[in-house]
Amino acid sequence: xxxxxxxxxxxxxxxxxxxxxxxxxxxxxxxxxxxxxxxxxxxxxxxxxxxxxxxxxxxxxxxxxxxxxxxxxxxxxxxxxxxxxxxxxxxxxxxxxxxxxxxxxxxxxxxxxxxxxxxxxxxxxxxxxxxxxxxxxxxxxxxxxxxxxxxxxxxxxxxxxxxxxxxxxxxxxxxxxxxxxxxxxxxxxxxxxxxxxxxxxxxxxxxxxxxxxxxxxxxxxxxxxxxxxxxxxxxxxxxxxxxxxxxxxxxxxxxxxxxxxxxxxxxxxxxxxxxxxxxxxxxxxxxxxxxxxxxxx
Amino acid sequence: xxxxxxxxxxxxxxxxxxxxxxxxxxxxxxxxxxxxxxxxxxxxxxxxxxxxxxxxxxxxxxxxxxxxxxxxxxxxxxxxxxxxxxxxxxxxxxxxxxxxxxxxxxxxxxxxxxxxxxxxxxxxxxxxxxxxxxxxxxxxxxxxxxxxxxxxxxxxxxxxxxxxxxxxxxxxxxxxxxxxxxxxxxxxxxxxxxxxxxxxxxxxxxxxxxxxxxxxxxxxxxxxxxxxxxxxxxxxxxxxxxxxxxxxxxxxxxxxxxxxxxxxxxxxxxxxxxxxxxxxxxxxxxxxxxxxxxxxxxxxxxxxxxxxxx
Numbered sequence: 001x002x003x004x005x006x007x008x009x010x011x012x013x014x015x016x017x018x019x020x021x022x023x024x025x026x027x028x029x030x031x032x033x034x035x036x037x038x039x040x041x042x043x044x045x046x047x048x049x050x051x052x053x054x055x056x057x058x059x060x061x062x063x064x065x066x067x068x069x070x071x072x073x074x075x076x077x078x079x080x081x082x083x084x085x086x087x088x089x090x091x092x093x094x095x096x097x098x099x100x101x102x103x104x105x106x107x108x109x110x111x112x113x114x115x116x117x118x119x120x121x122x123x124x125x126x127x128x129x130x131x132x133x134x135x136x137x138x139x140x141x142x143x144x145x146x147x148x149x150x151x152x153x154x155x156x157x158x159x160x161x162x163x164x165x166x167x168x169x170x171x172x173x174x175x176x177x178x179x180x181x182x183x184x185x186x187x188x189x190x191x192x193x194x195x196x197x198x199x200x201x202x203x204x205x206x207x208x209x210x211x212x213x214x215x216x217x218x219x220x221x222x223x224x225x226x227x228x229x230x231x232x233x234x235x236x237x238x239x240x241x242x243x244x245x246x247x248x249x250x251x252x253x254x255x256x257x258x259x260x261x262x263x264x265x266x267x268x269x270x271x272x273x274x275x276x277x278x279x280x281x282x283x284x285x286x287x288x289x290x291x292x293x294x295x296x297x
Numbered sequence: 298x299x300x301x302x303x304x305x306x307x308x309x310x311x312x313x314x315x316x317x318x319x320x321x322x323x324x325x326x327x328x329x330x331x332x333x334x335x336x337x338x339x340x341x342x343x344x345x346x347x348x349x350x351x352x353x354x355x356x357x358x359x360x361x362x363x364x365x366x367x368x369x370x371x372x373x374x375x376x377x378x379x380x381x382x383x384x385x386x387x388x389x390x391x392x393x394x395x396x397x398x399x400x401x402x403x404x405x406x407x408x409x410x411x412x413x414x415x416x417x418x419x420x421x422x423x424x425x426x427x428x429x430x431x432x433x434x435x436x437x438x439x440x441x442x443x444x445x446x447x448x449x450x451x452x453x454x455x456x457x458x459x460x461x462x463x464x465x466x467x468x469x470x471x472x473x474x475x476x477x478x479x480x481x482x483x484x485x486x487x488x489x490x491x492x493x494x495x496x497x498x499x500x501x502x503x504x505x506x507x508x509x510x511x512x513x514x515x516x517x518x519x520x521x522x523x524x525x526x527x528x529x530x531x532x533x534x535x536x537x538x539x540x541x542x543x544x545x546x547x548x549x550x551x552x553x554x555x556x557x558x559x560x561x562x563x564x565x566x567x568x569x570x571x572x573x574x575x576x577x578x579x580x581x582x583x584x585x586x587x588x589x590x591x592x593x594x595x596x597x598x599x600x601x602x603x604x605x606x607x
Contacts, residue, residue, distance in 0.1 A: 001511065003480035003519045004420070006298040007427035009469045037448065037490075044446035046384045048348065089409070098381035099448050101488055101597025103409035108485025116483060117417055120380055121390050121406035129405050136424040161387035193400035279391045279404070 002085075002115040007139060014138035016131075016146075018287060019181025021257035022076040023250075026064055026153075026170040033063035033096040033155065041098055042157045051159040063096035063155035064170040067105050070149045073174040074110045078147060083112025084176070086137055086146035090119050090126035092249045092276075093167060095153055112145065123276030124165055124224070124248040125190075126150065127173075128283035132188045134177055146177040152249040164278055165223070168246035173253040182264040187286040194282040199225060199275050202282060204232040207271060210286045211236045214269040218259075222252045222274030225282075229273060238269075248276075256287070263289040299423025299467060299476040301605065302435070305359035306463040306572045307352065308562065309344035318343075318457055322450060332457060337537030337556075341563035342459040343444070349382060350389040350396075352441050356462035356568075357397055363437070363466060367397065372425050372436040373404040376418035376567045378595070379442060379449060380408045390439070399437070411595025412533050413481065415440045415463075415567035416603045420479040422467040436467040440568040452596075453492060456535045459563025463571030477588070477604045478519035482512045487598035501598060505539075506546050509600045513547070513592055516602035520588065527604070528587040530554045531573040533594065534564050555582070567593070583607040 032038055039058050046053065057063070070089060078084055087110055089103055107116035115137075122129045127150040138144040152167040160166065177185070187210065194202060203225060211217040217238030221229035223245035233240050241259075243251030252272050263270060270287040315338050319329040332338045344352060353375070357363065363370070375390045383389055394404050410417045415438070422436035441462025444450045451457045484504070491498035517524050524547060532540050537559050544551040555573045565572060570591045577583050587607045594600050 001480060001482050001515050003478065003515045005478055005519060006476045007424050008298065009427050009432055010430050041381070041446050041448060045382065048445075049384050049387065051384050093385055094381035098379060099490060101409040101411050101595065101599065104483045104485035104597040104599055105488035106485065107483045108488070113483065115481065116409070116485075117407055117414075118380060118409040119405050119407055121375065121388055122404065123386070123388075126405070129403070132425070133421065136421070136428045139424065139428050156385055158384050161384045164386040166385075190403045192403045193394070278386050279388060280400070281403075 014144060015179055016135050016138050016144060016177050016185040017179060017181035018175050018183035018185060019178040020077055020176040021260050022073045022174045023254050023257040024072055024172055026069055029061050030063055030065040030068060030096050032065055034061040038096050046158045049161060051161065054157050057155050057157045064153035065097045066091060066095040066151045067097065067102040069151055069170065069172040070106050071109055073149055073172050074106060077174040077176050078111050080111045084110060084114045084145040084147045085112055086134060087114045087116035088119065088130040088133055088146065088148050089151060090130035090148065091151040092120065092124045092126055093152055093156060096155065123279040123281050125274050125276050125281045125283040126249060127253055128188060128190055128285060131185065131285060132190055135185065135188060144177060144179055148175045148177065150250050150253050152247060165245065165248035167248060171247050171250045171254065173250045173257050175253065175257065182289050183260060184288040184290065185285065186288050189284045191282040193280045195280060196277050199282055200228040200231055203228045203273060206284050207232050207236050210271055211269065216267060217269045217271060220252045220255045220270065220272045223248065224275035224277065225273050260289065298470060299419065300469065300471050301474040302466040302468040302471060303360055303362040304463060304465045304571050304574050305356055306461065306568065306575045307355035307359060308461045309342050311343050312340040313343050315339055315341060315457065331454060335538065337559050338457055338563060339560040341457050342461050344460045349443050350392050352443065352460060352462040353393050353439050354396060356441060356464040357393065357439065360464050360466055366435065367399055369433055370399050370402045370435045370437055371429060372422055373399055373402045374418040374422055374436065375406040375439045376414040377406050377408045377442060378411050378414065378566045382442060410599040410601065411597050412567055413593035413595040413599040413601035415570055416479060416591060416593055416601045419465065419467060419476065419603065423476060426469050432469055438465040438467055440566065440571055442566040456564040459565045461562060461565035461568050461572060463568040465571055475606045477606055478516045479603045480512050480515035480519055481599060481601040482508055484508060484598040505594065506543055509543060509594050510547050512600035513590060513602040516590060516604050520604035522588050522604065524549055526588055527590050528553065529577060529582055529589040531570045531577065531589060531591045532556065534559045534562055534569040
């Protein structure tokens with residue numbers, strides 16, 4: 001049972017540290033992609049929009065279930081002797097089991113039977129929203145142990161409503177957060193309603209501010225901000241890593257998950273940035289990965 | 298402390314007799330009688346020509362306290378039963394933000410607590426505002442969905458979904474309704490299509506009353522009150538007998554559960570509790586200082602309760 005009182009204003013910000021990560025690409029497809037109930041759901045949904053179904057995607061049974069994908073990562077990132085209290089799923093593209101409440105199912109699978117929910121409809125930057133929510137929950141918690149699972153599956157069974165970045169493979173990344181761990185989540189900035197023409201200026205200012213005083217900066221840029229980050233790079237001492245455009249939601253976190261142990265060994269100030277032009281969301285996270293912090297699992 | 302500063306709701310004018318809805322769904326006359334005579338559903342609110350954006354906009358437009366204060370809104374949350382309601386990347390929530398001068402606000406949908414997602418969103422909005430620390434800042438929590446596909450139109454033998462919406466302005470303090478506690482029990486062993494899992498459905502039905510009662514008791518205890526201290530329970534409008542049974546089990550007078558909307562709205566997804574709040578205020582059922590409980594159970598399964606002081 002999760003039970004809380006009302007949060008108090010000015011309670012401050014609790015330390016949230018990324019203590020471990022897992023990532024995985026899935027080449028198989030979920031059985032539910034062939035479920036007639038799924039096809040009926042999508043057909044009814046697109047009808048008012050006048051969009052066509054992608055019959056070939058139904059015919060080939062393409063698509064994955066986030067319950068399956070997240071379940072695999074939970075088994076890797078949450079051992080039985082290190083349970084979590086909070087599990088946040090974040091995605092932009094839905095999976096092929098839209099009738100379910102997957103988060104409770106994952107809570108059942110996950111050591112700690114955590115409070116669990118999902119966030120979506122914030123574009124490909126959903127993971128930043130998830131991290132922001134983990135921070136907000138950490139304020140009231142005595143000890144925060146949380147897991148963020150960022151998910152995307154590549155089968156979209158209808159014409160796109162408007163042109164948009166779409167994943168090219170099924171991929172998932174899990175970030176484990178604790179009060180101890182190598183990566184101190186120093187800042188999560190969410191900006192909404194940002195026009196494409198404003199991105200360069202805002203990003204350059206944010207990067208300059210967040211990297212000030214640091215000579216060991218790595219910027220991980222999503223494909224939506226790659227150009228702007230590279231333009232701003234001269235003012236930021238350090239390296240720039242551009243995430244794959246094939247993974248619009250998981251790309252930057254895929255890089256973070258893969259590189260965390262290396263960064264921990266030498267110590268880095270890591271700035272993660274991405275932009276989705278459709279909701280106009282510009283997001284940035286600053287993570288201090290310290291040399292002397294406990295090792296990443 | 299999280300406060301419900303203002304709640305507004307929108308009920309479409311169209312009231313469809315339950316017999317018409319079940320006929321459209323191809324249900325038998327016996328199933329129809331079950332819905333009307335046993336479950337207590339007589340009319341379902343539907344908005345056949347309207348979109349999700351229309352539904353949510355109608356509720357948001359009724360929030361008098363939003364006008365002129367749009368710049369103070371930092372977050373817009375849509376609490377939803379269904380995660381997939383629009384073709385990618387269409388985003389009716391973002392469209393609403395733009396239409397109401399809230400383009401600057403961070404917006405997202407919170408889901409997977411099924412019909413209990415509304416309480417989750419209120420708690421979450423309060424936590425986001427509290428961490429930001431600006432006492433003037435606001436969040437907007439929206440509820441309401443379209444019954445656009447068969448799976449979203451009814452649950453056999455339990456309820457029929459209606460289309461309605463609610464908008465709730467959340468702040469950190471003030472003279473409004475103050476949230477005292479929030480409790481939720483997550484029982485993921487009951488997730489899945491229960492129409493295809495009769496054993497799981499049977500266990501869910503058996504364990505539902507105790508799990509729901511436990512969540513309500515936990516919220517009351519966290520708020521420092523007993524169930525008997527509550528002046529009112531604002532329920533989900535699933536059906537009548539489930540609440541009558543629940544009350545018998547908890548020893549709580551069914552007359553203090555606001556069931557008046559069950560026969561005339563249908564189950565409006567996560568919006569029920571907020572619609573019932575508006576009814577309670579309109580009828581003068583809440584006096585200043587009264588503590589009441591909002592309760593919601595969601596398939597999947599989630600049992601949630603929130604104690605609020607009026």
